[in-house]
Amino acid sequence: MNGPRIRRRLTPYALVLPGWLWLVIFFVVPTLSMLSVSTMTGNDLNGFKQTFHFSTYKQAWSTYHVQILRSLEYGLAATIICLVIAYPVAYWIAFRGGRYKSSLLFLLLLPFFVSFVIRTQSWQFMLDDHGMVLGLLRTFHLAGSHTQILQTSTAVIGGLVYNFLPFTVLPIYVALERVEPALLEASADLYANKFIAFRKVVLPLSLPGVFAAVLLTFVPVASDYVNAQILGGARTTMIGTVIQTEYFTNLNYPMAASLSFILMGVLLIGIFLYARLLGTDDVLEMAAA
Amino acid sequence: MNGDVNGDANGDVNVNDGGLGDLPPDLLRGLTQPRVSRRAALKFGGLSALGMALSACSIAGTKGKGGNLGGQAWREQIATYWSQQKKKGHLDFENWPLYMDVGKKSSDHPSLDLFTKQYGISVSYHEDISDNSSYYGKIAPVLSAGQSIGADIIVITNGFELENLFERDWLLPLDQSRMTNFYKYSSDLVRDPSYDRGNIYTMAWQSGITGIGYNPKLIGHEITGWKDLLDPKLSGKIGMFNNSDDIASAAMCALGIDPEASTPSDWKKAADWLKKQRPLVRKYYDQSYADALAKGDLWATMAWSGDIFLKQADNPDLKFVIPEEGGIIWTDNMCIPVHSQHPLDAMIYMDYVYQPKIAAMLADYINYITPVSAVQPIFEKEAKDATTKDDKAYYTNLASSPLIFPKPADFARLHRYRVLPSTERKAWNALFEPIYQS
Numbered sequence: 001m002n003g004p005r006i007r008r009r010l011t012p013y014a015l016v017l018p019g020w021l022w023l024v025i026f027f028v029v030p031t032l033s034m035l036s037v038s039t040m041t042g043n044d045l046n047g048f049k050q051t052f053h054f055s056t057y058k059q060a061w062s063t064y065h066v067q068i069l070r071s072l073e074y075g076l077a078a079t080i081i082c083l084v085i086a087y088p089v090a091y092w093i094a095f096r097g098g099r100y101k102s103s104l105l106f107l108l109l110l111p112f113f114v115s116f117v118i119r120t121q122s123w124q125f126m127l128d129d130h131g132m133v134l135g136l137l138r139t140f141h142l143a144g145s146h147t148q149i150l151q152t153s154t155a156v157i158g159g160l161v162y163n164f165l166p167f168t169v170l171p172i173y174v175a176l177e178r179v180e181p182a183l184l185e186a187s188a189d190l191y192a193n194k195f196i197a198f199r200k201v202v203l204p205l206s207l208p209g210v211f212a213a214v215l216l217t218f219v220p221v222a223s224d225y226v227n228a229q230i231l232g233g234a235r236t237t238m239i240g241t242v243i244q245t246e247y248f249t250n251l252n253y254p255m256a257a258s259l260s261f262i263l264m265g266v267l268l269i270g271i272f273l274y275a276r277l278l279g280t281d282d283v284l285e286m287a288a289a
Numbered sequence: 290m291n292g293d294v295n296g297d298a299n300g301d302v303n304v305n306d307g308g309l310g311d312l313p314p315d316l317l318r319g320l321t322q323p324r325v326s327r328r329a330a331l332k333f334g335g336l337s338a339l340g341m342a343l344s345a346c347s348i349a350g351t352k353g354k355g356g357n358l359g360g361q362a363w364r365e366q367i368a369t370y371w372s373q374q375k376k377k378g379h380l381d382f383e384n385w386p387l388y389m390d391v392g393k394k395s396s397d398h399p400s401l402d403l404f405t406k407q408y409g410i411s412v413s414y415h416e417d418i419s420d421n422s423s424y425y426g427k428i429a430p431v432l433s434a435g436q437s438i439g440a441d442i443i444v445i446t447n448g449f450e451l452e453n454l455f456e457r458d459w460l461l462p463l464d465q466s467r468m469t470n471f472y473k474y475s476s477d478l479v480r481d482p483s484y485d486r487g488n489i490y491t492m493a494w495q496s497g498i499t500g501i502g503y504n505p506k507l508i509g510h511e512i513t514g515w516k517d518l519l520d521p522k523l524s525g526k527i528g529m530f531n532n533s534d535d536i537a538s539a540a541m542c543a544l545g546i547d548p549e550a551s552t553p554s555d556w557k558k559a560a561d562w563l564k565k566q567r568p569l570v571r572k573y574y575d576q577s578y579a580d581a582l583a584k585g586d587l588w589a590t591m592a593w594s595g596d597i598f599l600k601q602a603d604n605p606d607l608k609f610v611i612p613e614e615g616g617i618i619w620t621d622n623m624c625i626p627v628h629s630q631h632p633l634d635a636m637i638y639m640d641y642v643y644q645p646k647i648a649a650m651l652a653d654y655i656n657y658i659t660p661v662s663a664v665q666p667i668f669e670k671e672a673k674d675a676t677t678k679d680d681k682a683y684y685t686n687l688a689s690s691p692l693i694f695p696k697p698a699d700f701a702r703l704h705r706y707r708v709l710p711s712t713e714r715k716a717w718n719a720l721f722e723p724i725y726q727s
């Protein structure tokens with residue numbers, strides 16, 4: 001009678017099947033087909049044929065490495081600023097929020113019920129040469145007539161920070177929220193002052209949250225293509241915009257696919273290095289826990 | 290010809306084996322009758338290129354049958370097609386915003402109402418086109434799947450997208466016998482234009498000029514040509530357009546090259562000019578440049594004539610100049626997409642707007658370059674007969690405006706875009722795209 005045993009052994013696989021199917025259909029298949037497209041040659045009129053033309057990658061890198069590196073740079077800057085802003089916010093909500101915790105989290109998310117294109121657009125009105133910000137600075141003679149914020153990298157990074165901040169706050173909040181108050185009492189019993197208690201107890205316990213927050217922020221920020229288009233200028237184009245133009249305007253599918261894979265590769269290498277630096281497996285395990 | 294295989298939404302395969310001269314019966318049928326349901330098109334149209342990439346290790350092209358245009362057999366096919374068409378009493382028209390006369394209410398369009406009254410054809414008018422490339426991106430999968438896009442007239446600027454529609458046979462050749470007003474009244478500018486010899490597929494809606502819009506008050510002097518957009522004193526206050534066709538043509542004008550006759554080595558020179566200019570440019574703009582100019586973020590920018598006309602209402606300091614080295618003239622064209630449901634009604638309308646009286650109704654509101662030169666005397670007469678001072682000033686201004694009726698001397702300085710077949714497009718994009726997306 002091994003029927004029930006087999007069924008018991010197969011049940012977990014059956015349960016996970018929908019997930020696997022989803023991944024295969026909507027991730028593996030498109031990725032492989034994009035990979036195939038990236039080495040094709042031709043044009044959209046006569047069609048594209050598979051010729052294993054790998055030099056598209058070389059051409060993509062040599063034409064657009066500036067925009068790729070700039071995306072990483074903006075991504076890094078925005079992620080760091082997000083962390084600096086998000087950690088105290090998450091800490092305050094987790095430890096001082098009390099019964100208002102959920103209301104505070106809701107407030108944090110409230111602006112995001114408005115379309116983010118419109119929110120970014122409204123930054124334009126605030127940042128333009130005669131807008132609220134520069135107008136005020138000029139009144140106090142802190143800005144000259146040629147000072148500009150809109151259409152600079154400052155505006156783009158600012159927009160990115162604003163739009164992705166909740167993705168940094170929430171994972172850190174979840175990690176901090178799980179810190180057992182008894183641990184803090186115990187550290188006080190062992191003569192740790194508040195600072196040492198934070199450094200030795202709270203910070204290490206929140207690191208998995210920080211790790212997740214960095215991933216959730218950095219990856220979408222580096223591939224964002226809206227902020228740079230609305231707030232950016234002549235020298236702030238990010239790679240997402242280029243990929244969009246190659247795909248939808250120029251109908252140059254191989255170039256768009258190659259650029260996507262280069263970006264993916266660069267991001268994967270960056271994340272791998274980052275995971276190594278932060279203690280790899282432990283952190284990944286803790287993040288998964 | 291090339292044995293190219295076009296996959297079809299319902300699994301049909303059309304093997305292209307001849308010129309347009311032997312239009313196969315199934316295509317002729319396809320011109321009027323959608324072969325697949327709308328639902329099927331949505332299902333398959335979206336998958337389009339990439340889905341096929343996986344199954345066939347290649348992406349099918351969308352090349353039309355091409356060739357043989359104007360041949361005897363071809364002409365007979367077209368004539369037969371048109372002789373079978375009947376007036377249906379309805380018409381779907383897709384146009385750009387602010388491109389139609391408006392009555393008392395903003396939803397009233399007197400010239401359309403008059404048309405309905407005269408011909409018994411009702412018109413659904415939509416302002417769905419805000420730029421050529423995204424509109425093309427929207428209709429291409431549907432047309433590629435052999436479906437009707439639900440419009441009988443669309444308005445497309447001469448340029449890459451229009452060229453694409455030609456190359457793919459996605460437009461209906463017009464019925465030349467129903468273009469009497471067009472051949473009687475159309476101006477030289479839009480008759481037999483270089484991008485559509487013989488007006489086989491298109492009739493102009495309106496034309497406009499790409500030149501320089503600027504604010505002399507902020508700059509402190511007048512702008513006369515493209516060379517002024519290299520002035521370091523304007524650093525951070527210069528705007529350029531974010532598409533290859535416009536910036537490339539502007540740079541070639543600046544260098545004294547006629548864009549329409551340019552060669553790849555000219556393109557390189559133009560790219561160098563633009564790279565030299567880039568450090569001074571604030572941003573490569575879409576239509577938002579006009580607001581930035583009116584607000585003062587920009588002092589001088591590439592601009593479309595009609596926009597500056599409109600923005601002068603917000604900011605009377607603004608000026609528009611056709612650069613002395615040359616400007617670009619473009620034409621927005623009415624055309625009939627294949628699978629149109631009411632092609633004959635569309636033909637009747639397209640010819641109707643070429644009556645000087647109707648063209649004047651449109652020009653009065655639109656303020657771009659009208660395709661009918663006989664509109665000028667109508668405006669002059671309006672000015673003479675005007676009962677109020679405001680009306681008189683308005684019509685005098687319209688009739689004498691070089692932006693609505695360019696003078697022969699202006700025309701001499703205006704160039705058209707380079708006609709770029711798909712095969713040359715790659716080299717062109719590779720040069721200019723990294724400039725505006727830097």
